[in-house]
Structures are given as C-alpha cells and as structure tokens.
Amino acid sequence: MRTSYSIIFSITKTHLLTRIKQSAIAALGVTFGIGTFIILISFMTGLNGLLDGLVLNRTPHIQLYNEISPSQKQPVQLADNFTGDFNIIHSIKPKNNLIRIHNAIPIINKLKADSRILGITPQVSAKVSYLAGSIELNGMVSGINVKEEMRLFNFDDYVVKGSALDLLRNNKGIILGAGAADKLSLKVGDKIQVGTITGGIIPLKIVGIFQTGLAEVDNVQSYVNLKMAQQLLGQGNNYISNIHIKLHDMSLAAGMAKTISKEYNVSALDIIAANAQFETGTSIRNLITYAVSITLLIVAGFGIYNILNMLIYEKMKDIAILKATGFSGEDVRRIFISQAMIIGFTGGVLGLIIGYLVSVMISHVPMEFEALPTIKTYPVNFDPMFYIIGIIFALISTFLAGYLPSRKAAKIDPVEIIRGQ
Amino acid sequence: MKILEAKNINKYFENPVSFHVLKDISFSIDEGEFVSIMGKSGCGKSTLLYILSTMDTQYQGDLFFAEEKMSGKNSKELAHIRNAHIGFVFQFHYLLPEFTVLENVMLPAKKLDLLNHTKIKKEALGKLEMLGVADQAFKRASRISGGQKQRVSIARALINNPKIIMGDEPTGNLDSKNADNVFKIFKEISDLNKLSLLIVTHDLDFAKKNRSHHRNGRWTNNITIKLTLW
Ligand SMILES: Nc1ncnc2c1ncn2[C@@H]1O[C@H](COP(=O)(O)OP(=O)(O)OP(=O)(O)O)[C@@H](O)[C@H]1O
Numbered sequence A: 001m002r003t004s005y006s007i008i009f010s011i012t013k014t015h016l017l018t019r020i021k022q023s024a025i026a027a028l029g030v031t032f033g034i035g036t037f038i039i040l041i042s043f044m045t046g047l048n049g050l051l052d053g054l055v056l057n058r059t060p061h062i063q064l065y066n067e068i069s070p071s072q073k074q075p076v077q078l079a080d081n082f083t084g085d086f087n088i089i090h091s092i093k094p095k096n097n098l099i100r101i102h103n104a105i106p107i108i109n110k111l112k113a114d115s116r117i118l119g120i121t122p123q124v125s126a127k128v129s130y131l132a133g134s135i136e137l138n139g140m141v142s143g144i145n146v147k148e149e150m151r152l153f154n155f156d157d158y159v160v161k162g163s164a165l166d167l168l169r170n171n172k173g174i175i176l177g178a179g180a181a182d183k184l185s186l187k188v189g190d191k192i193q194v195g196t197i198t199g200g201i202i203p204l205k206i207v208g209i210f211q212t213g214l215a216e217v218d219n220v221q222s223y224v225n226l227k228m229a230q231q232l233l234g235q236g237n238n239y240i241s242n243i244h245i246k247l248h249d250m251s252l253a254a255g256m257a258k259t260i261s262k263e264y265n266v267s268a269l270d271i272i273a274a275n276a277q278f279e280t281g282t283s284i285r286n287l288i289t290y291a292v293s294i295t296l297l298i299v300a301g302f303g304i305y306n307i308l309n310m311l312i313y314e315k316m317k318d319i320a321i322l323k324a325t326g327f328s329g330e331d332v333r334r335i336f337i338s339q340a341m342i343i344g345f346t347g348g349v350l351g352l353i354i355g356y357l358v359s360v361m362i363s364h365v366p367m368e369f370e371a372l373p374t375i376k377t378y379p380v381n382f383d384p385m386f387y388i389i390g391i392i393f394a395l396i397s398t399f400l401a402g403y404l405p406s407r408k409a410a411k412i413d414p415v416e417i418i419r420g421q
Numbered sequence B: 001m002k003i004l005e006a007k008n009i010n011k012y013f014e015n016p017v018s019f020h021v022l023k024d025i026s027f028s029i030d031e032g033e034f035v036s037i038m039g040k041s042g043c044g045k046s047t048l049l050y051i052l053s054t055m056d057t058q059y060q061g062d063l064f065f066a067e068e069k070m071s072g073k074n075s076k077e078l079a080h081i082r083n084a085h086i087g088f089v090f091q092f093h094y095l096l097p098e099f100t101v102l103e104n105v106m107l108p109a110k111k112l113d114l115l116n117h118t119k120i121k122k123e124a125l126g127k128l129e130m131l132g133v134a135d136q137a138f139k140r141a142s143r144i145s146g147g148q149k150q151r152v153s154i155a156r157a158l159i160n161n162p163k164i165i166m167g168d169e170p171t172g173n174l175d176s177k178n179a180d181n182v183f184k185i186f187k188e189i190s191d192l193n194k195l196s197l198l199i200v201t202h203d204l205d206f207a208k209k210n211r212s213h214h215r216n217g218r219w220t221n222n223i224t225i226k227l228t229l230w
C-alpha cells in the first residue's frame, strides 16, 4: 500500500517552509546554474548561428564544377608497346581545357526533378580585372541568376547599397564587392571597366555594392547577370562553370555529392567538406557552453546535497517519530526526495525565467559592425529545446543531490534515535 | 485472542562489550488486558518495549502480533502494522515540533488513509478533547508544555483506534489528576473496544489507585511483567 502523495507533500511543505531561508538559498543555487546555462547557450548558439550563417547561408549545399587536373591516364599508358613496362613521366601539366561543365543544361534539368533538391542555380565564373581610372585590380566576376540566388542563398541580404533587383533590370549592371569598391573609390551609379582574360574591356554600371563580412570575398568578387558573364568570356548560352545546389536537408549533402559526381562525371563539393572548420568551431563552442553549465549545476547540486544533509541531521527525531508511528523508510525517502525535487523545480523554473529575460535583454543590445551588414543587435537563439534541456538538467541534478541524503534518512533506525534521548 | 505474544526473546548489546539485556522473555497479552512492565532503571524495560512494538528487529526469539508472526517481516510490513494497530507513547513525548498539535495527531491517520480529511480532523479533535488539550489544537507542538505534549502524544497513539497501546512511562510527566484521567480514558476504551495496554511504569501506585490487583506476575531476569486486572 502506497502512501498518498498529499501527506508526503504536506510534510515536505512544512519542512521547506519552516526552513524557508535555507530552501531559498538551495533553490537559488539551481536558479543560478540554469539561468547561466540558458543565457550562455542562447547567446553562444546565437553567435554560432550568425557566424555559420555568414558562410553557410550563402554556401551551396553541393557545388558542381569541373576541376582542372592532370589526366589520370597518360598517353604512354594507352600505347600498346609500353604496357607492362615501368613508365616514369615527369612534369605532368593539366590540359588547358575550359573550366565549363560539359552538358551543364541537361544536368540541371535532370537534377531539377530530384525531390531532395530545393533549388539549383547555374553560375559562370570569370577571372577579370577591374579598371577605374588608373587603378587596376584583379577580381572574379560571377554571372548569376539573380532571382534564384535571392531565393536560395539570400543574395539580397548582402547587397548593402543599391539593389539586387536592379541587376535584373540592367543587363550591363554589376554588383561590386564592398572591399573592391572601396579600393577603386567607386559607388553606386559609377561606371567601371571590366577587363577579360581574352583582352577585351567591357564598361559596366555599378547598380549595387555587396558585403559579406568576409574580406577575401568582398575584395575580389562581383556579380553580373549570367548572360553578361558568358559574354565576358566570349562564350555561348550553354557555357556554365558552376552549378549550385541547395537541398531540403543539408545532412544529405555529402552522400548526394558523391553520387552526382559519379553519375555526371563532374567534381562535386559538399558543404560539410567545404566548411569543415566551421563545424569544429561550432561544436567546440557548444562543448564549452555545456561544460560551464554542467559545472555550475554540479556546484548547485552540492549546495542541495549539503542543505538536505543538514536538514536530515536536524530532523533525525522527526524521522524516528514518523517511523515509530507507521511511516515506512520509503515514505521518509519520498519526503526528502520531494524536498530536493521541489527545490530543483522551483529553482530551475526561476532560472529559465531569468535566463529568458536576460536573453531578451541581450537580444535588444545594438550591435553594429561594418563587416556584418545584416545584423543590428546581438544574436540570441531562443530555441525552446534549451529550456527543456535546462529544466531536465535541474531535475536530474537535484535528484542526484537528493538521492544519497534521502536514502540515508530512509535507513535511520528509530530505536537508536529514541534511545539516544 | 492473544494480541501480543513473546516467545523466548533474547537481546544482546554488543557495544562496547557484549551485554545480555533481555534473557528469555516469554509472555502474552490478551485482548482487553492491561499488562505493566516494572523494574529498576536500566533493567531493559524500554529495550523490551522497542522489540514488542516491532521497531527493533535485532533480537532472538519469536514475536507474534494478533497471532501473526512478526519476526522476519520486512520493515514496510512492520511499519504498516505499527500504523494500523499499535499506539505508541514514548518515554519522552515525541511530537513533530514544526507541525501543529492537531496535525501531529492527524498524521498517523492520514498515513493509514482510511478516512477522509474532515473525518480525520473530527476524530483528532475528539481525542484531544478527551485528553483536555483541545484548546491547544492549533498551536505549534513546540509551543506547549511538557504535560500537554504527553497528552497530545497519547491522543496521537489513539487516533487509529489501535488494538494495543504501548507506553513508556506515559504518565511520567503528568500530575496525579491528569494521570488518573489518562488511565480512566485507557480503561474506557479498553472496556469499549477491547483495547490492550502494555505500559512501562515505575509507579506501582496507579494500580492500587485503580483498585486493581496483580495476577500472573512473574520475574524474568530483573523485569517484572505483571498482568493487571482493571
Ligand atoms: N545502544 C545501547 N548499547 C549498549 N547498551 C545499551 C544501549 N541501549 C541501552 N543499553 C543498556 O541496556 C540497558 C537497558 O536499557 P533500557 O533503556 O532498556 O533501560 P530501562 O529499563 O528503560 O531504564 P529506564 O527506567 O531508566 O528508562 C541499560 O543498562 C543500558 O545501559
């Protein structure tokens, strides 16, 4: 026969309320641990999201391109006379073939039918030099499908002056990287000469300035319409140098990259391989956050352990009376575990509330960096999962802290206490 | 029916030296009987009572409660038997100091969980009334006098209408008027509900006062166990 919880709870409540100060201090320990956890994790993952977003939002999940590399099979190996011989070839140079993707248009059309793919957009990259007055700067022009780039890779987020849509309207327009624009002292509306590898020079009008926050991009990159890029290279409509793919589920990228690469005989780079350093950075930051929070909770747990131990020591006589009048060891254990859990729960919930409020405050602190045009305030991640983890943390740590003392209480021999008087 | 029966109970204390406190104690109590345990201070009266009340399980021999063997039962079963059938009054009146007098009396009944809260409260107030401490019901137990505490703990012992009351000098702190009242109450309940009593006492007088006489008295070791007829 199990004792009803109401009586266990009424004893628990009396114990806690008559020692409200100690109970409050124990609960505040948990509040502190959980609150810090929520603030830290929200801010850290917010920051992670921001940093990852800088790169990952813009990065295709799979990029297809044609890598220039020496042929695996050299002519000597094809010649019958030399089969079986030990051939040594020096100074292999890759053939200067075009970096276009063969059959790009059919590949795109085929991949569009794949339901795992959210979108797919072609690009044409060309090495160019920017000319403005007497200044010359090496750079890279990418011809893009503006609408698709906006839809899939938030292209317009990075256009800080002018507008991405102006590029659509103006075939002779160019959107220049902020760093390059700076070096060339150019602004929206100015003209810029673009020199191609083949020696031609084409005048373009700057319709926008973009800024990613990554200097190595902003200093060299610029965007034009797909057609214009093909024109810069002196190539036709079917010249495509890169295909960018965005998936519904990023985690499929690695696997799909491999199959696509094999099937269409192109090089395929997935986002995880391309950004390995970001992944490790993120996981290390998360690790630190969890380590700090767990440390705080362990400290809070020791506080609870201590206070319960003290309480049980003070309550020896009460425990003896309860047992003498028919409460079992299990009842006594439940009384003290309940106390730990109530301390943990109230402290934890308070910690969540305080953590949330502080996070809201942080998320309203203005943060303005030249390099981060899309961010106005500190990034905070309000993922509800953190709050669930937080309260589970609080309950588990208080349960562990309460477990040993309450087991001790359950084992108290009433005769020894009563006789001790 | 035999409410309580002890068969060859032996008890040793091992610390600091092996000490044989209880030697081969055998006796029984019938329903409605009043048995007193007497003896010099330190002869082992309290020790025997702890064993008979099922709280102490470290002994040799057999203990039967209502003809059911207690020796070997687990602590949870024993706790339930204490809760439902044994009313215990300690030598030093033990109440939970942070609870009110009323809550102290109600706790064992709430644990037993046979009646609802209102009925338990009514019962508890009734018992307190009987013992003349109803006016103290809503005070904290730590704020009443020694004699009042003792009476409250008697009220608590009676709350579940036990089959037997075990008392370790339950009237030790009371003036003779109150002590008489307590025994009068015990007797009434005993007559009405066949309550048995097992009382440790120094006080040979009270039996005389109640015009009782001893029967079946026997010495075991230094402990006198006397069956007293009301
Ligand atoms: N935990 C213990 N360890 C060793 N000896 C003990 C222990 N508890 C009691 N004793 C001894 O056992 C004997 C019996 O003690 P008990 O408390 O039963 O006496 P009592 O008859 O109730 O005395 P009183 O009338 O003074 O209450 C005493 O001599 C005491 O010293």
Ligand SMILES: [Mg+2]
Pocket: B045, B046, B047, B091, B168
């Ligand atoms: Mg004693």
